[in-house]
Every structure is written in structure tokens, then in C-alpha cells.
Amino acid sequence: MTAPASPGLVTDTLIMTRRGFAHWARRPGAVATELIFPVMMLVMFVYFLGGGLAVEGGDYEDFLVPGILALTMAFGLEGTMVALTQDVERGLLDRFRSLPIVPSSFLVARSVIDMISSAASLLVMLVAGLLVGWRWHEGPVSALAAVGLLLLLRLAMLWAGIWLGLLAGRPELVQTIQILVWPVAFLSSVFTSPSTMPGWLGAIAEWNPMSATAAAVRDLFGNPSWASDAWAADHALLLAVAWPVLLLAVFVPLALHRWARLSDH
Amino acid sequence: MTDAIAVTALSKTFGDRPALDGLDLTVAQGTVHGVLGPNGAGKTTAVRILTTLLRPTGGSASVAGHDVLRDPAAVRRRIGLVGQHAALDEGLDGRQNLDLFGRLHHLGARAAAHRAQELLERFSLADTGRMPVGRYSGGMRRRLDLAAGLITRPDVLFLDEPTTGLDPRGRGEVWEAVRSLAGEGTTVLLTTQYLEEADHLAGRVSVLDGGRRVAEGTPDELKARTGADRIDVVVRDAAQLTAAAAVVGAAVRAAHPVTDPDRRLVSAPVSDRMAALTATLRALEAAGIAAEDIALRRPTLDEVFLHLTGTAPRKDPA
Ligand SMILES: Nc1ncnc2c1ncn2[C@@H]1O[C@H](COP(=O)(O)OP(=O)(O)OP(=O)(O)O)[C@@H](O)[C@H]1O
Ligand SMILES: [Mg+2]
Numbered sequence: 001m002t003a004p005a006s007p008g009l010v011t012d013t014l015i016m017t018r019r020g021f022a023h024w025a026r027r028p029g030a031v032a033t034e035l036i037f038p039v040m041m042l043v044m045f046v047y048f049l050g051g052g053l054a055v056e057g058g059d060y061e062d063f064l065v066p067g068i069l070a071l072t073m074a075f076g077l078e079g080t081m082v083a084l085t086q087d088v089e090r091g092l093l094d095r096f097r098s099l100p101i102v103p104s105s106f107l108v109a110r111s112v113i114d115m116i117s118s119a120a121s122l123l124v125m126l127v128a129g130l131l132v133g134w135r136w137h138e139g140p141v142s143a144l145a146a147v148g149l150l151l152l153l154r155l156a157m158l159w160a161g162i163w164l165g166l167l168a169g170r171p172e173l174v175q176t177i178q179i180l181v182w183p184v185a186f187l188s189s190v191f192t193s194p195s196t197m198p199g200w201l202g203a204i205a206e207w208n209p210m211s212a213t214a215a216a217v218r219d220l221f222g223n224p225s226w227a228s229d230a231w232a233a234d235h236a237l238l239l240a241v242a243w244p245v246l247l248l249a250v251f252v253p254l255a256l257h258r259w260a261r262l263s264d265h
Numbered sequence: 266m267t268d269a270i271a272v273t274a275l276s277k278t279f280g281d282r283p284a285l286d287g288l289d290l291t292v293a294q295g296t297v298h299g300v301l302g303p304n305g306a307g308k309t310t311a312v313r314i315l316t317t318l319l320r321p322t323g324g325s326a327s328v329a330g331h332d333v334l335r336d337p338a339a340v341r342r343r344i345g346l347v348g349q350h351a352a353l354d355e356g357l358d359g360r361q362n363l364d365l366f367g368r369l370h371h372l373g374a375r376a377a378a379h380r381a382q383e384l385l386e387r388f389s390l391a392d393t394g395r396m397p398v399g400r401y402s403g404g405m406r407r408r409l410d411l412a413a414g415l416i417t418r419p420d421v422l423f424l425d426e427p428t429t430g431l432d433p434r435g436r437g438e439v440w441e442a443v444r445s446l447a448g449e450g451t452t453v454l455l456t457t458q459y460l461e462e463a464d465h466l467a468g469r470v471s472v473l474d475g476g477r478r479v480a481e482g483t484p485d486e487l488k489a490r491t492g493a494d495r496i497d498v499v500v501r502d503a504a505q506l507t508a509a510a511a512v513v514g515a516a517v518r519a520a521h522p523v524t525d526p527d528r529r530l531v532s533a534p535v536s537d538r539m540a541a542l543t544a545t546l547r548a549l550e551a552a553g554i555a556a557e558d559i560a561l562r563r564p565t566l567d568e569v570f571l572h573l574t575g576t577a578p579r580k581d582p583a
Contacts, residue, residue, distance in 0.1 A: 026397065
């Protein structure tokens with residue numbers, strides 16, 4: 001019997017995506033943990049770190065929450081990597097790759113699943129933010145634009161995660177990446193002003209994609225930002241769009257290429 | 266009629282180590298073909314190339330009339346794969362797995378669900394309920410994996426060591442499934458280290474070693490090719506085993522008779538069956554060694570395998 005030709009990327013992606021929902025339905029506890037962890041981080045940073053911060057022109061909640069939102073989106077990279085390497089290790093990829101489907105649908109489904117969970121996570125964090133005293137001061141359009149920028153950063157990091165996951169192949173290697181993620185997070189304007197860092201580190205922090213998103217989101221929510229006369233800080237909105245687009249332009253082709261090259265090993 | 270599988274001078278090199286080194290293989294439609302070989306012979310590599318998972322370094326291969334490199338999509342529509350290691354979604358239950366793979370074969374929701382139920386029953390997995398595959402035993406996992414390979418009743422089915430790690434009942438179920446598929450016209454390529462399995466299931470057998478085919482034929486042809494029939498002598502007193510080996514060896518002029526202390530057995534290749542039998546009987550009597558049993562027989566596939574590859578096959582755990 002010959003299976004029918006694949007009806008296309010959309011159908012295959014939907015079927016694969018449903019697999020992600022089935023996983024959630026089976027493990028509500030894990031889903032809850034995943035949603036609660038960033039909220040915990042947010043609450044801890046606001047209460048423990050927030051008190052020691054003096055931010056001119058606003059409350060520290062208003063300053064910290066956008067940064068932690070950006071941080072959470074960037075850290076989503078780990079989750080994507082872990083999910084992907086688990087499938088690789090379990091040999092499941094071989095099964096999918098031997099099926100008559102559009103090959104990239106597996107990767108696209110991964111990104112759809114992760115984007116849905118990230119959007120849910122973002123929503124929960126915004127509610128948690130409101131509860132700890134954070135407020136937005138601009139209109140709903142600006143707020144939606146801010147959410148859009150955060151999800152755009154997540155999407156870019158997601159494809160970086162897919163590429164790294166395919167490259168690493170094994171879950172153990174993910175730990176290395178998890179360790180490397182932290183310095184990158186702190187070398188940003190999420191927690192401290194880059195102008196307080198030594199020269200070149202400060203420059204890196206100014207240009208960190210996470211800083212761009214954090215700064216742009218602060219702007220859009222009408223939350224206070226670090227005072228800075230760096231070009232990157234002045235053009236945060238532009239960079240918050242340009243950085244993720246650039247990252248996507250790099251990592252999507254890399255990931256697809258890596259996927260196609262799986263058949264060389 | 267085109268061959269279901271046609272492989273010419275297939276090679277695959279990992280780094281600078283060849284895993285396949287000029288493999289030739291043809292499998293006629295509707296037959297069960299055994300691929301036998303020791304660890305590292307290249308069985309899995311060959312299966313991965315034929316199922317479009319791996320790109321060969323050289324040579325060509327086609328499956329169900331389609332070139333694996335030029336038209337992998339057409340190949341994927343016609344094959345089923347049961348890999349050496351179970352390829353299942355451990356977070357889902359058995360039914361969800363089969364349903365997922367059925368949908369990915371584009372069966373449609375209703376047909377996929379129906380097929381899933383059918384296969385669960387066929388492989389005695391219908392009562393596993395909502396248990397996730399992560400909690401399945403090895404044998405259950407293997408059976409579900411096999412079911413997943415059968416979703417579409419493929420034209421060509423690849424089974425890479427399908428019964429490794431199964432108990433006799435599980436093995437029986439797999440054998441039964443393979444036979445009934447073959448009866449329906451599916452071509453089956455089956456790799457195995459169990460000679461008994463190849464003997465039972467396969468019409469033809471290719472023996473692989475070092476990435477090449479070192480022999481091919483029906484199991485009977487292969488047994489005949491190693492030439493010599495054998496004489497088996499079981500001695501009554503285990504203490505006389507070494508002496509018996511020397512006596513039998515001299516009588517049939519065999520350089521190295523094989524002994525098996527557990528079974529008190531001496532076995533040696535013979536050229537002239539009747540002459541060997543008389544000579545052995547006389548020599549044993551003269552040496553005062555009591556025999557419990559004497560038999561002439563064809564060589565087993567194990568002995569063929571040993572002869573061809575210089576490696577003992579894995580012992581059947583049953
Ligand atoms: N991905 C890989 N990278 C490097 N070497 C590999 C890879 N896959 C297989 N090999 C090597 O190629 C050779 C053939 O391996 P293969 O898995 O095809 O053997 P096999 O006959 O299936 O063995 P087994 O009975 O153990 O399953 C081995 O030497 C193996 O180490
Ligand atoms: Mg193998």
C-alpha cells in the first residue's frame with residue numbers, strides 16, 4: 001500500500017503540534033511548574049533585589065518587570081533545546097524522518113508548540129507583575145506592541161535553540177549551554193545599567209539583544225529606563241526589531257541546513 | 266517485475282572507517298530476505314540508507330522502484346521501518362503513538378484510530394490503556410514499535426533486529442506478524458543475529474561481514490556451501506570426552522573436532538558419511554569408549570556463520 005503524498009507543511013505541522021498538546025494534557029503538573037518558575041523568578045527579583053535598587057523617575061517594580069520578561073523569553077532557548085535533544089536521543093527523529101511528511105514540519109511544529117507555551121507564560125507573568133505592583137502607563141496598542149517584541153525575541157531564541165539542539169544531539173550537552181546563558185543574561189541592561197560596567201563589558205551589554213528588547217519594552221509600557229547616551233540605548237525600539245530578525249535570518253537557515261544534514265551521520 | 270530492493274556497490278564511510286564497503290544486494294518482491302552479520306557488520310547502516318535516513322558515500326540503492334537519493338519522498342510512502350532501537354514517543358500511550366503515526370501517514374482521523382485499535386489488538390497491547398510508553402516493558406515497547414512500522418501495510422518493511430530482547434512469546438508474535446505480512450505480499454528485509462530466526466523466516470539470506478556480502482543463498486544452500494556434513498558423538502562418561510575427541514578426529518581425519526562438555530558431545534566434519542560412521546564406531550570400540558548417541562547431520566547455520574565470518578553468532582536466548 002502506498003501512503004498518499006503529503007498534503008503539505010501546514011497539515012503535517014498541525015498533526016505534530018497536536019502531539020505537543022497531548023504531552024501537556026498528560027503532564028499538567030509539569031506544565032504548572034513551567035509556568036510558575038518564571039513567576040517565582042519575577043517575584044524574587046522584585047522583592048529581594050528590587051529594594052536595593054534606586055531608579056530615577058519610577059518604581060523598581062516598573063523597572064524590573066520588563067527586564068525579567070525579556071530574560072524569560074531569551075531563556076526559552078533552553079526549553080527548546082531540551083525538548084529537541086530528547087526526541088533525538090529517543091530515536092524518535094528516525095521514525096519521523098522515515099515518514100512521508102514534509103521534513104521541516106517537525107521543526108516548525110516545535111516552534112509552534114514553544115511559542116504557544118511562551119505566550120501563555122508571558123500572560124501569567126504579566127498578571128503576576130500586576131499583582132506585585134507593576135503597571136503600564138501607555139495605551140493598549142503600545143502594550144500589545146511590547147508583548148509582540150517579547151514574543152519576537154522568543155521566536156529568535158527558539159530557532160537558535162533548535163539549531164543548538166540539533167548540533168548538540170545529546171541532552172548532556174544542554175547543561176553547558178545552560179551555564180553559558182547566565183553571563184549573557186547579566187551582561188545586559190536587565191538588572192543593572194551598562195554604564196556602571198567596565199568599558200568593553202558595558203558596550204557588550206548595551207548591544208545585547210536582550211537589552212534592546214528590555215529597553216524597548218520599558219518604553220512601550222511607559223516604565224523607567226536607565227539613563228544612557230549610547231546609540232544602542234537611544235535606538236532600542238529599532239534594535240528590538242532588528243536583532244531578532246537578524247538572529248532569525250541566521251538561525252532558521254542554519255537549523256534547516258543542520259536538519260537536512262542529519263542524513264550524513 | 267522490478268526488484269523490491271536493489272543495491273549496487275553501496276558504500277558508507279564514517280570519518281575514514283568504512284561501515285559499508287561495496288555492498289550488493291537484490292531482494293525480489295514479496296519475499297522475506299534475511300541479512301545476517303556479526304556486530305558492526307554494517308546491517309543497521311544498510312537499513313538506514315535504504316530507509317532514506319542516511320546518505321551513502323557511494324553506490325546506488327532503490328526501494329520499491331524508487332532511488333533513495335533521487336526520490337526519498339516516494340520511498341518513504343512505501344516503506345515501514347522498525348529500527349534497532351524503539352522509536353516511540355515515551356510521553357504518549359500506545360494508542361496515541363499509533364494514532365500519531367497513522368495521521369502522519371495521512372490516513373485521516375477515523376482510519377488512523379481504527380488502524381491503531383487493530384494493531385493494538387494484534388500485538389496484545391489493547392489492554393495497556395492510558396499507560397505512557399515510558400512505563401512499558403522492553404517487550405511491549407518492541408511490539409508497539411513493530412506495530413508502528415506496519416501502520417500502512419507497507420510495500421517494503423525493514424526490520425532491524427526485531428526480536429532482540431524479546432521473550433519466546435514476544436518472538437513468536439513477531440514471527441507470526443512477519444509471516445502473515447509476507448503472505449499478503451509485503452517484501453520484508455530483516456536483519457538478525459539469530460540464525461534460527463533467518464532459518465525460520467527468510468527465503469534467502471545474505472551474510473554480511475565488514476560491510477560486504479560474504480555469502481548469499483537459501484538457508485539450505487548456505488548450509489550446503491560450507492560443505493562438510495558432520496558427525497556428532499555423545500559419550501557416556503564426560504571424563505572420556507578429550508580421549509573421544511582424539512579418537513573421532515583420527516577416525517574421520519578431521520584436524521579440530523569440536524567438543525561441548527555440557528552435552529558430552531564431540532562434533533567433526535566428515536566427507537564420506539558411511540565410511541566415517543563405520544570408522545568412528547570401530548575406533549570408539551577399540552579405544553573402549555562408550556557412546557550414548559551417534560548421528561550424522563547437515564551443518565547448522567551457526568556453523569555456516571562461523572565458517573564464513575570467523576565470528577560465533579550470538580546465542581539464541583530462548
Ligand atoms: N553514526 C556513526 N558514526 C560513526 N561510526 C558509525 C556510525 N554508525 C555506525 N558506525 C560504525 O559503522 C560500523 C557498522 O555499524 P552498524 O551499526 O551498521 O553495524 P551492525 O551490523 O548494525 O551492528 P550491530 O549488530 O551491533 O547492530 C561499525 O563499525 C560502527 O561503529
Ligand atoms: Mg545494528
